[in-house]
Amino acid sequence: MHGRRAGAAAVVALALGLSMAACSASGPPSIVGKQTLRIGVKADQPGLGLRLPDGRFAGFDVDVARYVAAKLDVRPDHITFVPVTSATRETALGNGSVDLVFATYSITPERATKVTFGGPYYVAHQDTMVRAGDTAIRSVHDLKGKRLCAVAGSNSWKRVTQALNIAAVLAPAASYSACVAMLRDRRTDAVSTDDLILAGFAARAGPAVRIVNEPFSYERYGIGIRKGDLSGCEAVNRAVSQMYLDGTAAALLQKWFGRTRLQLDTHVPQFEGCE
Amino acid sequence: MRATTTPPPSRELHRWRNTARFRQLGLQTTPGRIRALAAVVVLAIAGFYFVANIAVGNARDGLRVIGHDAGPQVLATGDLYFALSDMDSQVASILLTGREPSPGTRQQALHRYNQDRATANRAAIQAAELSADDPTDQATVRSILDGLGRYERLASQAMVLDAQANHPAGPPPRNVIAVYRQATDLMTQELLPPAYNLTLEGGATVREAYAAKRSAVLSGRLWVALAGLAVIAALAGLQTFVTARFRRRLNLALAVATLGLLLLTVSAVRLLSDQAAHLQAAKTSGFDSILTMARARAISNSLHADESRFLLDPGRADTYSLAYLDKSQAVLYAASRNLGEYYTALGTAIKAYRANPRAVRFLGFYGDEARAHPGPAVTTLLSRFQQFQTDDQRIRQLTGAGHDRQAAMLVTGHSAGSPGYSFDQYDQAVVSLIVRHRGTFDQTIRAGDRELGRSVVGNWSVVLPLAAVGAAVLVAVGIRARLVEYR
Numbered sequence: 001m002h003g004r005r006a007g008a009a010a011v012v013a014l015a016l017g018l019s020m021a022a023c024s025a026s027g028p029p030s031i032v033g034k035q036t037l038r039i040g041v042k043a044d045q046p047g048l049g050l051r052l053p054d055g056r057f058a059g060f061d062v063d064v065a066r067y068v069a070a071k072l073d074v075r076p077d078h079i080t081f082v083p084v085t086s087a088t089r090e091t092a093l094g095n096g097s098v099d100l101v102f103a104t105y106s107i108t109p110e111r112a113t114k115v116t117f118g119g120p121y122y123v124a125h126q127d128t129m130v131r132a133g134d135t136a137i138r139s140v141h142d143l144k145g146k147r148l149c150a151v152a153g154s155n156s157w158k159r160v161t162q163a164l165n166i167a168a169v170l171a172p173a174a175s176y177s178a179c180v181a182m183l184r185d186r187r188t189d190a191v192s193t194d195d196l197i198l199a200g201f202a203a204r205a206g207p208a209v210r211i212v213n214e215p216f217s218y219e220r221y222g223i224g225i226r227k228g229d230l231s232g233c234e235a236v237n238r239a240v241s242q243m244y245l246d247g248t249a250a251a252l253l254q255k256w257f258g259r260t261r262l263q264l265d266t267h268v269p270q271f272e273g274c275e
Numbered sequence: 276m277r278a279t280t281t282p283p284p285s286r287e288l289h290r291w292r293n294t295a296r297f298r299q300l301g302l303q304t305t306p307g308r309i310r311a312l313a314a315v316v317v318l319a320i321a322g323f324y325f326v327a328n329i330a331v332g333n334a335r336d337g338l339r340v341i342g343h344d345a346g347p348q349v350l351a352t353g354d355l356y357f358a359l360s361d362m363d364s365q366v367a368s369i370l371l372t373g374r375e376p377s378p379g380t381r382q383q384a385l386h387r388y389n390q391d392r393a394t395a396n397r398a399a400i401q402a403a404e405l406s407a408d409d410p411t412d413q414a415t416v417r418s419i420l421d422g423l424g425r426y427e428r429l430a431s432q433a434m435v436l437d438a439q440a441n442h443p444a445g446p447p448p449r450n451v452i453a454v455y456r457q458a459t460d461l462m463t464q465e466l467l468p469p470a471y472n473l474t475l476e477g478g479a480t481v482r483e484a485y486a487a488k489r490s491a492v493l494s495g496r497l498w499v500a501l502a503g504l505a506v507i508a509a510l511a512g513l514q515t516f517v518t519a520r521f522r523r524r525l526n527l528a529l530a531v532a533t534l535g536l537l538l539l540t541v542s543a544v545r546l547l548s549d550q551a552a553h554l555q556a557a558k559t560s561g562f563d564s565i566l567t568m569a570r571a572r573a574i575s576n577s578l579h580a581d582e583s584r585f586l587l588d589p590g591r592a593d594t595y596s597l598a599y600l601d602k603s604q605a606v607l608y609a610a611s612r613n614l615g616e617y618y619t620a621l622g623t624a625i626k627a628y629r630a631n632p633r634a635v636r637f638l639g640f641y642g643d644e645a646r647a648h649p650g651p652a653v654t655t656l657l658s659r660f661q662q663f664q665t666d667d668q669r670i671r672q673l674t675g676a677g678h679d680r681q682a683a684m685l686v687t688g689h690s691a692g693s694p695g696y697s698f699d700q701y702d703q704a705v706v707s708l709i710v711r712h713r714g715t716f717d718q719t720i721r722a723g724d725r726e727l728g729r730s731v732v733g734n735w736s737v738v739l740p741l742a743a744v745g746a747a748v749l750v751a752v753g754i755r756a757r758l759v760e761y762r
Contacts, residue, residue, distance in 0.1 A: 109604035113638055123464075125594075140593065162612035163597055216593035218601075234479040241472065245411070270468035273475050273570060275643075 031099050031225065031232040036078040039065045040098035040224070043083035044177035047200030047256050048104055057081040060196070060256040061221075064121050065102040067248055068223065071239035085175055087153030090114050093224050100236075101224030104197055106155050107272050116229055117222035118236030120269045121243070122253075124194040125215030126159055129202065131183060132210045137190060139214045143168040146189040149179035156193040159217055176201065184208055194219045199260040222272060233274030244268035305520055306761045312516055313754050316509040317747050323502040323536070324743040327543050330495025331735050334550035335727055337488030341481050341557055342720030344405060346565075349477035350713070351401040353569030356470040358395035359423070360576040362388055363462045366430045367583035368695075370437045370455055371683045375444040380687055388430075395423065402473065412476070415469045422466045429458035444683040445586070452588050459584065463577075471573060478566045485558045489551055496547035503540025506746075507533060513750070517757055528753030532746045539742050546726060546735070553723035561716025564647055568709045571606055571640035575660075575705065578602035579698050582667055586674060586683050596671070607660065608639035618668050625657045644708070652708055659701035666694035 031037065041061050042049030048059040062081065069079050082098050089105055092098045093115050104124075107117045130137045137143065140160060148168035150157035154176075160166050171188040173179045179191040180201045191198070198211050223240075225232050243249045250266040257264055302308055365388040372381050399420050406412035433454040440448045447455075510533040517526050578599050585595035600614050609620035624637040632649040635642055641660070645653050666685075673682040689695045728734050 109601060109608050109639070110610070112605075113608065158612065159597065163600065163614075164593055165613055165615075216591075217597045218594065230482065234482075237472075237475070237479075265464055267465045268468055268472065270471045271475055274479070 030229045031072065032235050034072070034074065034099065036080070037069050037072070037074050037100060038080045038082050038098045039069065040082050040084035040089060040092050040101040040103055041065060042085070042103045044175050045104060045197055045200055046204055048196060049102070050200075051083060057083075059200075060122075060252055061102040061104065063252050063255075064243070064249075065100065067243050067252075068100075068102075068121075068236055068239040071242060072235060085153065086151050087174075089153065089224055093226050096226070099226075103224075104194060104219075105222050105224050106194070106219040107222035108155050111155075111222075112272070114227060116225045116227050116233050116274060117272045118225055118233045118274070119223045119240050119271060120220035121223060121240045121249075122196070122221045123265060123269050124196045124219040124221060126156055126193060126217040126219055127195045127198055127215045128190050128192040128212040129180075129183065129198045129209050130190050130212060131186075132207055134189065134210070137212060139212065140164065140192060140216050141166060143190055143192065145169070147171045147187075149173050149176075149182055149188040149191045151176055151179060151193075154193065160192050164216075180205060180209070195262055196257065199257060199262055203260065220269065220272070230274045237271050237274070240271075241268055306758050309513075309517065309754050309757060312509070312513045313750050316506070316513055316750050319502070319506040319509045320536070320743050320746050320750075323499070323506050323540075324739060326495065326498040326502045327539075327739055330492060330499055330547055331543070331727065331739065333488050333491040333495055334547060334554075334723070337484060337492065337550070337554050338557075338720060338723045338727065340484035340488070341554065341562060342716075342723065345477040345480040345484065346557075346562055346716065346720070348402060348405045349474050349481070349562075349566055349569060351398050351405060352470055352473040352477065353573060355395055355398035355402055355419070356467060356474065356573040357576055358391045358398060359419075359462065359466050359470060360573065360580060362391040362395065362426070362430070363459055364576065364580035364583060365391065366433065366455070366458065367580060367587050368687045369434055370447050370451060371444065371583055371587050372687045373437070373440075373442040373444050373447065373683075375680075375684060380689075383689065384687070392423075392427070396420070399423075406473075412473060415473060419466050419469055422461060426458055426461050426466060429454060429461060433458055443680055444687070445679040446589055446683075447587070452590070456588065456591075467577070471570075474566070474569060474573070481558065481562055481566075485554060489554045489558075492547050492551045492554065496544055496551070499540065499543050499547060503536065503543070506536050507540070510536065510750075513754070517754065521757055521760075526753045526757075528749045532749035532753070535742065535749075536746055539738075549726055550723055553719045553726075557716055557719040557723070560647075561712050561719060564644060564712040565709060565716060567640050567643050567647075568705060568712065571644070572702065572705045572709070574602050574605055574640070575702065578606070579663075579694075582670065582694065583686055586670070586679065586686055599667075603664070604639060606639050607637055607641040607657075609637050614668075614671070618664055621661060621664055625661050628657060629654060648708075648712075652704075652711065656701075656704040656708060659697065659704045663694060663697040663701045666692075666697045670694055 041057055041059070043051040043057070045059065049057060049061045050059050051057055065081075066076060066079065070076070082092070084092050084098065084101060084103050089101050089103055090111070093101055107120060111117075128137065128140055128143070137146065143160060144167050146168055148157055148160060148170055150170040150172050152172065152174060157170060161168055161170065168190070171182060173182060173188075176191065176193060176197055179188060182188040183191050184205065195211070195215060202209055202211055223236050225236065244267065249268075253264045253266060302311055365384045368384045369381055369388070372384065399416050403413055403416045406416065433451055436454060437447050437451045440451060442448060446452065510529060514526055514529045514533065517529070518524065581595045581599040581602065585592050585599065588595070596614065600617060603617060604611075607621065607624070609617065609624040611617040611620040627634070627636055628645060632645070632654070635645045637645075641653070641657060645657070670682045670686055673679075673685070685693050687695060689699065
C-alpha cells in the first residue's frame, strides 16, 4: 500500500517537474497582454507630441500610439502618456518607466543595439530651418562654419557634423522647441532635423523662419520597445500594417500635416524587423 | 491523528457496497467486476488515444507551418525582394553607363533587368500560392505586381530618355533623373517595403508556431507517457484479477494488448522526442539563419543600389550615402560615426574575427551569423563584404576628387576590381550560405515528415486509431472467454 502511494507520488512529482520545465522557457515580460500601457511621447513638438494646457497630449505620434495600443487591446483610459526627451528615451525604456516610445524616434544602428524597434510607422526626412531673412543657407552643406542647434540625445546634428562631416559649430540645447527659440533669438543659425518636426514649428513661428527644403536623409520613426520583447515588436508591427491598410495612417497624416507642403507618403514603410 | 478522527475506510466501503446503487452496477458479482475493470481499461485506452492524437497533431502542425508554409514563404518573398531591388539597381546602372564604356555593358545590365523581372514574377506567384489561406498577404502580393507594371513603364521611359541624351558615363541629364526618381521612389516606397514585411511576417509566424508547438509536443509527450502508464496499469489490474479469480496462469489476449500498448507508448514517446528535436533543429540551425541571410541579402542589394544612385543623382547624394551607411551597419555593425570611420572599423572587426573566430565583436546580421555558424564559409562572406566596401571607398574617393565619369565606369563594370564584380562575388557568398542553411532546414523537415508518416508499422494517423481499437478488441476477447463460464 505504502509502495503504491509512493509510486503515485513519484509520478505526480515527475509530471509537475516536467510541465514546469516546459513552461520556464519564456523570455522577458512582454507588452502583449498588458492591461495598461505607459507610453513615452514628446511634450514640446507641435504636430507630433505636444502637451496641451489641460495636460493632455496631442499630435501624430500620440494618435499613432493610441491606435497601436487599441490593437494591443488596451482601453484608451488605460494609456498613460509620459513626456520623454531625446536624451531620456533609452533610459525610460530600460528602467521600465515607459512600456513604449512614440517620440520621433529615428531608428539608427547604434540605438538598435540598446532597444528593440517596432515599425517604422513613418519615414521622415531631415531638413534644415533657418531665419526667413537668411538666404545664404540653401543646403545642409552651407552650414559649414554656421551655428547649428544640437539637441542632447538627438541624432540629427550628428548626421550633419559627424556622418556628413560638415564643420558646423554646435549650439547645445535640451529640445527642439528650445532650438526654435534660439533660432529666433539669433543664438543659433540653423535647426536641422526631421521635416515633420520642422513643419510643426514653422506653422507656429509663421514668417519668421524658413525651411530650406533640401531633405537629405531617411528618418525611420521607430516604436521603442524594451530590448528583446519580440512578441511585443511583432504585435506592434501588425498594428502598424493594419493602420496603413485601413486608411488610418493616411487620415492621421492628413489631419496633422495636410496643411503643410510636405509630400506625405501613405504606404506602409519597410519594417526594421524584430530581434 | 487521522485514525481517531475518521472512520476506517473499510467500514465506509462496506456500507457503500450494500447500497442499491452499488448493486445496480453489479459490482458484487465476479462478471460485474470483470466488466467494470474492462470498462476502465477501455476508457484508459480511449484517453491514451486522445492525448497521443493531440500530441502527434501538434507535431504535424508545427512541421507544416515551419517547413511547408512560413519557411518557404520567407524564401519566396526574399527572392521577390532581391529581384525587385536588383531591377532598380540595373536601371541605375544603365542610366549611369550612358554611351560608355562599351555597348556590351548596357546590354548586359538590360539582360539582367529582364531576368530579374522574370524572377520577380515567378517569386510573386509562388508567394501568392503559399499565402492561399491569407487574403491580406495575397492582396499585398497582388499590389506589388500592380506596382511593378507602373515601375516598368517609368523605368522604360527613363531608359528611352537616357538613350536619346547620348551622354558620357556619369550622371544623366536632369530630365532623365527626374523620371528615375519617380521610378526609384515607387520601388523603394511602394514595392520593396511590403515584400520585406512579408518576409518578416513569415519569420514571426515561424517563431510563434515554434514556441507554441514545440512546448505542446513536449508536454504532449509527458501526457502520452502518463496515459500509457495508466493503460498498462489498468490492464495489469484486469490481468491480475482474472488470473487470480480463475486460477489461470495468463490471459493471452490481455497480455498481447499490454505488450502492444507498451510498445506503442514507448514509440510514441520516442516519436514526440524526435519531433521536438526536429522542430528545434529546423528552427535554430536552419530557419533562423535562412531568415537572417535572406534579410542580409535584401539589405545588401539595396545598399548596392544606393551606391549607384549616389553617383546617378547628385542632388540626393547625401541621402543615398547616409542610407548606404545605415544599411551597411545593419548588415555588419561596427561602431562608427561616418562612412570613413566605418571602412576602418569594419577592417578592424574582420581582422579580429579572422584571428579568433570565437570572439565575434560586431553586431548586425553577420554578427548573428558569425556567432551561430563560425567557420570558413562565414570568413569568406566577411572577406567579400569587406572587398566590396573597399571598392566602394575608392568610388567615393574618385567622386570626391571630381572623377565622376571614372567612378561611374567602375561602378557599372563587372570585371575584376570593380565594385560591380566584387558585389557579385559577395552576393554569391551570401547565396551559398543560404543554400547551405536551406539544406539543413529541408533535411530536418523531411526527417520529421518521414517519421510522422511512418511509425513502426505504418502511418501514425492510421496506427493510432487501429492500435486503440485493436487493444479494445483484445480486451473484449480476453474477458469474453471468462464471462462465458457464467452463462
